[in-house]
Amino acid sequence: MTKIPSQLLKGTLEGALLMIIAQGETYGYAICKQFETRGFGAIPEGTVYPLLLKMQKRQLISATRHRSKTGPDRKYYRLTPAGEQAIADFVPSWLQLVGAMGDLMEDCDENAQR
């Protein structure tokens, strides 16, 4: 799998993070694992954690520390109504970007074939 350059990831990571949290209450390590299994590559917690703090500050997510099923206390993140709205705002922008990039790539391919 190709490693996605960090600059390319930067703008999309927050949207992806919100969508992962939207699937249900989760914690830091599990979020990093989700990124890896979903093909984003190994994104270190040092990158994810500041984003989580930033989103908490903007009240897109809320955090509560409680006991996990396997034992120790952990901080769990949950989406807030503002976070749901942020996803709703992110998706059309992302789809537009993907569409525009797709068209551009198609044109590039056609030109290359000529």
Next chain:
Amino acid sequence: MKTRNDEKLAAIKGIDRVYLQTLVGYLRSDFTKDPEAIEDVIADILDGVTIAIDSGQSAKRHFGNDPQTAADAILKELPHQRFTQYLGLAWPWVNLFAAFFFLQGLFRQPMRWRIDDFDGLLIVPAMLVGTWFFRGFDFNRLSRRTKQRMGMGCLSFVLIVGLGGVIISRGDNHIISMVWLLAGLVVLACGSLISLRHDRTAAWWLLAWGVMIATVLLGGQPLGHAASWALVLLNLGLFALAYTKNLLPQRGNIGG
């Protein structure tokens, strides 16, 4: 929470522990941020890294190759310390500084305090400021930001000791009037009173400065000799006791 975090850190072994100690030390050394929020962040980081280590990953692989940049990004999002927290952290040192100042005058016959008594003491604030600027030097790679900060630290050290020394030397042998000494004592007593809200040990400082004010106001004789000696020594003793018993307000145990 600080103690619990230290216990978690102690349970981690080898190179992972060295990596995390540097990271935790860096986060805790930012005195501008709320210590409780910092400890909360440290708890989260240690929880995540512990799971990663248990799953066979290294701390560095899990948290990242550039922990200083990550730590700076984290610190940026944390709330600033409140005034009372700053005061709680600085107050024992201010008291120590003041006690040493008063101690110098007690050795003179007649008992006098001079502006140049501050001269030798400037090293204390200079070192404290320098320490703040030298944060991050223990990371494996010195970042540009750390180098810039270290430069600033050296500069501030020179400015405080050098410039402060020049200013003080202009007032060489200038005796501080009783009014100014009294004003200084009142400021110290007021600071102790505010600190008392969050740090019970400040009651001793308040008592010491309060009795000194009383000796000035009632004694006629500038700072009754025996009382001054006793109180300055009490201040020094209290600081030593607080230091050895680890009672000094630290990041993470200052209420707010």
